[in-house]
Amino acid sequence: MTATVLSPETPRLHVPVSSEQVLKLTRYQLREYLRSRRFVALLAIVLAVGAILTAIVAHFRGGIVTTNLAFYGSLWGGGVAIPIVLSAVFFGGDAIAGEFQNKTGYFLMGLPVRRATVYVGKFIAAYLASAAMVLLFLAILLANGAYYFGSAALPWQLALSLLLSLLYLAAVLGATFLFSSLFKTSAYGFVLTAILFLFGFSLLQDVLVDLAKVEPWMIISYASSTIGGVFGSNINWGLFGVKTVSTMMVGRISVTTVSWTAGIGEGIVIMIAYLVITALAGLVLFEREEFN
Amino acid sequence: MAPPSIETTDLTKTFGSFTALESLSLSISGTKCVGFLGPNGAGKTTTLKLLTDMIFPTRGGCSINGYSVQTDRKKALADAGVLIETPEIYPSLTPNEALEMVADLRGVPPAERRPRIRTVLSEVKMLDWADQKVGRMSKGMKQRINIAAALVHDPAVLLLDEPSTGLDPRGMAEVRSIVRDLKKSQRLIFMSSHILSEVTDVCDEVALVNHGKLLFYDTLENVTSRFSDGHSSVDVSLARPLDGGVVPPSIAALPGVLSVNALDTKRLRIRFSGGAAGQEKLLETLVGLKIGVIGMADSESALEEVYLSQISRGD
Known part of the structure; x- marks a missing residue:
C-alpha cells in the first residue's frame, strides 16, 4: 500500500465553537440530572429536612422565632450546608468518574468535543441542579418566615448569606469534581466528598484551632462559617479573621479557649481559591485520564 | 475534495x-x-x-x-x-x-x-x-x-x-x-x-x-493469494446430497484441483490453483458433472488460513 500525503481539508460540517458546545452539553446534562432518580431522592431529602426544621421551629417557637434575623440566622445559616453538600455529592460525585465507570465517556469522547468542554458543561449542569436544591431549601424557610413574621422585610443579611452559600456550593462542587476526576470509581468520590464536607473539614478546623492554635484559613469549613456569620451582631467584613480568647473557670481550673471568626472578604477569597484550585486540578486530571 | x-x-x-x-x-x-x-x-x-x-x-x-x-x-x-x-x-x-x-x-x-x-x-x-x-x-x-x-x-x-x-x-x-x-x-x-x-x-x-x-x-x-502460494479455496453448494456422502473422485482429478473436502453432505471445499481463470474453468467443469451445483463462493477459510499462519508465526 502506498502512503498518500494528504493536506487537511475544511470539515464539511461546522462544528460549534467550544463555548456553544459547553451550553449544549450543560442543557443535555441538566436534562439527565432532572430526570434521574437521584434528583427525586435529593428532592425528598431536602423536603424532609425542611419539614423537620419546620417542626422544630413550631415546637421551640420561643427560642428561635424572636426576630426574623435570628430565625434566618439559625435555620438558614446553620442548615444550608446540608443541601449544599448533599447536592454536590449527588450531582458531582460521579460526574467524571461515572464517564469511565459507566462507559458513557466512550459515547461522548468520540465526538469532536474538547475534554475541557465536557468538564465545564458538566460542572455548570451540576451547579444549576444543586442550586435548585438550595433555592428549594430557601423557599421552605421563606414560607416559614412568612408565617411567623408576616410581611416584615427580609433581613438584607439573608441575601448576602445566599450569595455566600452559592459561592460555597461552587467551591464544594470544585472539590467534588476533583475527587471525581481522581478516581475511576464513583463511590470513592461520593464518600470522600461527603466525609470531608460533612465532618472532615470541621474536625480538622477544630484540631488546628484547639491544638495548633492557628487560624484555620486554609480550611473551607472555616470560610463557610461566614454564611451564618453575616447574621451576627458584629460582622467582620475584612480579609483577616478575628481571634477571640476567652477564659472561664471550670471548678477551680481556669480554661482558656481560642476561637476565630472568619472575615467576609477572607471567606470569599478562601472559597474562590478552593473553587479555582480544585476545579482546575480536576480538569487537568480529566485531560490526562485515559479511557482504558 | x-x-x-x-x-x-x-x-x-x-x-x-x-x-x-x-x-x-x-x-x-x-x-x-x-x-x-x-x-x-x-x-x-x-x-x-x-x-x-x-x-x-x-x-x-x-x-x-x-x-x-x-x-x-x-x-x-x-x-x-x-x-x-x-x-x-x-x-x-x-x-x-x-x-x-x-x-x-x-x-x-x-x-x-x-x-x-x-x-x-x-x-x-x-x-x-x-x-x-x-x-x-x-x-x-x-x-x-x-x-x-x-x-x-x-x-x-x-x-x-x-x-x-x-x-x-x-x-x-x-x-x-x-x-x-x-x-x-x-x-x-x-x-x-x-x-x-x-x-x-x-x-x-x-x-x-x-x-x-x-x-x-x-x-x-x-x-x-500472497500467503497461500497462489492457491485459492472455494466453497461449493449443492442442491442435493452427495451420493453416499462421498466426494466423487472425478472432482479431485480435475485439472488444477489440489484437494476436495466435504464440509457436509451438500457443501464442498475445493482448493485449486490458477486464480480467477482456474476458478472459472472449475465452475464450468463442476456444472458439467451434473452433481447439482447451485453456488460457488470464496472460501471463508482462505483468510483464516492466512490469519492462523501469520499469528502462529508471530507467537
Missing part, C-alpha cells in the same frame, strides 16, 4: 512495561472498508482509541482527514463517526434525544437533524424504539443506537471497534448487513474485528496486527 484518510506514524503505546502497540505506520485513503484484524490483545482497540484521542500515544501520532488527532482533536473527529467498545448512552435519554445531542454537538444544522435522525434510526432498524428510554434497552439495541450515533452526521470516515461484539447471531448478521450497506455510500470504514467471516464478508482490504505490530496491510485478494 480530498479522499477520506486515516494515517498513523510510528504510533506506539505502552502501559508500564507492556507494549500494546509498536511503531504502527499505516496510511489508508479512499472510500473502502478496511478490516483491522488480530487476536485479543493484539492492539486493535488500542489503535482505535489512539485514533480517537481516548488514550494518548507514547510515541508517534495519528491523523484523520489530514488533521492530527493529538493536536487538533475537534477537526480530526469532525468528519468521523466513532464506535469504540460498547459505549453506554445516558439511560434517561431516548434514541431520538441521544442522537439529537450528538447531531447538535457535531453541528448538524437544525433543519437537517430530524430527517437525518429518522434515516439513521431506520438504517439500524430502531425507528420503532425512537422514543423509548435507552436505559431499558438490550445490549444489541444500544449497539444499534451507537452505530446510528456514529452515522448521524453522515461522516466520511467510520471507525468501528468490533461492532458486532456481544450481539446474538441475528444481531451480528444485522450489524454486518448495516456495514455492508454503509460501503455503498462513499466512506472510508476502518473496522476492527477478530471474526474472520465478518471481515471476508464486508472488507476490501485487511491489516493484521499481533503483539502490537503490523504484520501486513493489503487487499483481501492479495493477502489470500
Whole structure:
C-alpha cells in the first residue's frame, strides 16, 4: 500500500465553537440530572429536612422565632450546608468518574468535543441542579418566615448569606469534581466528598484551632462559617479573621479557649481559591485520564 | 475534495512495561472498508482509541482527514463517526434525544437533524424504539443506537471497534448487513474485528496486527493469494446430497484441483490453483458433472488460513 500525503481539508460540517458546545452539553446534562432518580431522592431529602426544621421551629417557637434575623440566622445559616453538600455529592460525585465507570465517556469522547468542554458543561449542569436544591431549601424557610413574621422585610443579611452559600456550593462542587476526576470509581468520590464536607473539614478546623492554635484559613469549613456569620451582631467584613480568647473557670481550673471568626472578604477569597484550585486540578486530571 | 484518510506514524503505546502497540505506520485513503484484524490483545482497540484521542500515544501520532488527532482533536473527529467498545448512552435519554445531542454537538444544522435522525434510526432498524428510554434497552439495541450515533452526521470516515461484539447471531448478521450497506455510500470504514467471516464478508482490504505490530496491510485478494502460494479455496453448494456422502473422485482429478473436502453432505471445499481463470474453468467443469451445483463462493477459510499462519508465526 502506498502512503498518500494528504493536506487537511475544511470539515464539511461546522462544528460549534467550544463555548456553544459547553451550553449544549450543560442543557443535555441538566436534562439527565432532572430526570434521574437521584434528583427525586435529593428532592425528598431536602423536603424532609425542611419539614423537620419546620417542626422544630413550631415546637421551640420561643427560642428561635424572636426576630426574623435570628430565625434566618439559625435555620438558614446553620442548615444550608446540608443541601449544599448533599447536592454536590449527588450531582458531582460521579460526574467524571461515572464517564469511565459507566462507559458513557466512550459515547461522548468520540465526538469532536474538547475534554475541557465536557468538564465545564458538566460542572455548570451540576451547579444549576444543586442550586435548585438550595433555592428549594430557601423557599421552605421563606414560607416559614412568612408565617411567623408576616410581611416584615427580609433581613438584607439573608441575601448576602445566599450569595455566600452559592459561592460555597461552587467551591464544594470544585472539590467534588476533583475527587471525581481522581478516581475511576464513583463511590470513592461520593464518600470522600461527603466525609470531608460533612465532618472532615470541621474536625480538622477544630484540631488546628484547639491544638495548633492557628487560624484555620486554609480550611473551607472555616470560610463557610461566614454564611451564618453575616447574621451576627458584629460582622467582620475584612480579609483577616478575628481571634477571640476567652477564659472561664471550670471548678477551680481556669480554661482558656481560642476561637476565630472568619472575615467576609477572607471567606470569599478562601472559597474562590478552593473553587479555582480544585476545579482546575480536576480538569487537568480529566485531560490526562485515559479511557482504558 | 480530498479522499477520506486515516494515517498513523510510528504510533506506539505502552502501559508500564507492556507494549500494546509498536511503531504502527499505516496510511489508508479512499472510500473502502478496511478490516483491522488480530487476536485479543493484539492492539486493535488500542489503535482505535489512539485514533480517537481516548488514550494518548507514547510515541508517534495519528491523523484523520489530514488533521492530527493529538493536536487538533475537534477537526480530526469532525468528519468521523466513532464506535469504540460498547459505549453506554445516558439511560434517561431516548434514541431520538441521544442522537439529537450528538447531531447538535457535531453541528448538524437544525433543519437537517430530524430527517437525518429518522434515516439513521431506520438504517439500524430502531425507528420503532425512537422514543423509548435507552436505559431499558438490550445490549444489541444500544449497539444499534451507537452505530446510528456514529452515522448521524453522515461522516466520511467510520471507525468501528468490533461492532458486532456481544450481539446474538441475528444481531451480528444485522450489524454486518448495516456495514455492508454503509460501503455503498462513499466512506472510508476502518473496522476492527477478530471474526474472520465478518471481515471476508464486508472488507476490501485487511491489516493484521499481533503483539502490537503490523504484520501486513493489503487487499483481501492479495493477502489470500500472497500467503497461500497462489492457491485459492472455494466453497461449493449443492442442491442435493452427495451420493453416499462421498466426494466423487472425478472432482479431485480435475485439472488444477489440489484437494476436495466435504464440509457436509451438500457443501464442498475445493482448493485449486490458477486464480480467477482456474476458478472459472472449475465452475464450468463442476456444472458439467451434473452433481447439482447451485453456488460457488470464496472460501471463508482462505483468510483464516492466512490469519492462523501469520499469528502462529508471530507467537
